Amino acid sequence: MSPEGRRPGALVVTGGSSGIGRATALLAAARGWPVLASVRNEADAAGLEAAGCATARLDLRSEASIEAFAGAVLDWSDGRLAGLVNNAGTALPGPVERLDLDAAREQFEVNVFGAVGLTQRLLPALRSSRGAVVFVSSDRAPVAVPLYGAYVAAKRALEGFAEVLALEVADAGVGVSILRLGSFESAIRGPIRARLDALDGDDPEYAAPIARARASLGSPPLHPPGLAAEAILRLLLAPAPPLVACCPEPA
């Protein structure tokens, strides 16, 4: 890698419809990167396309969708990628004792196996231009909190894959980073709040952690998604990106 670092080039961002993925796609496009963002719904594509991003459908729960998306990316990029941002994710809270394991498995499909499966398919294109991968994780990966068992476990699993991958592709010049985010404004809190509300009624044993989780959901400061987008682009361009970075950075 040159001392100046990596250069902007074809960039793929998953979960481009909202929050941090959308902010990353829009910021990169505004800075001249060719960007392809994944969406699940047609309606989410228009705003991204108006800002100059290409879009393609991706549902990380489906192998067939991941395969088709990777094919679309390789056609779009001519097989050379500067960056992949594995951003798409979900977080559904619930006490471990009460976890619906099918829902937990689905969370792993999106947050872990979907991201790993897509990365597998795009690695040859990343290797050919010595690109970089960012795995979007959470400050809840290293520090567990009650009710987020499936999310904490999924982000830890994602980080495990990322750490091993970083060792495996270092000699090929491919950068791999984990970005642990604090609390950001995004759509992710809507489903979390709805789930906490649903738990509230029938879970007297967990009333205290549910109340604390609800209070912490709305507590400031929520950072703007653009701050995370800046951190992601910095990692993609770094000559020697750190394995783990945090946003905001610890004081």
Ligand SMILES: NC(=O)c1ccc[n+]([C@@H]2O[C@H](COP(=O)([O-])OP(=O)(O)OC[C@H]3O[C@@H](n4cnc5c(N)ncnc54)[C@H](OP(=O)(O)O)[C@@H]3O)[C@@H](O)[C@H]2O)c1
């Ligand atoms: N916001 C925070 O405070 C925070 C903190 C720590 C970590 N994070 C991480 O940041 C990342 C982005 O989250 P966000 O806060 O920006 O939330 P968000 O606004 O809810 O965005 C999540 C994105 O993931 C997509 N997605 C969900 N399920 C998917 C699936 N099955 N297949 C493909 N895409 C799917 C969503 O698409 P749809 O719009 O179609 O649902 C959306 O584009 C996540 O990995 C999250 O864990 C966020």
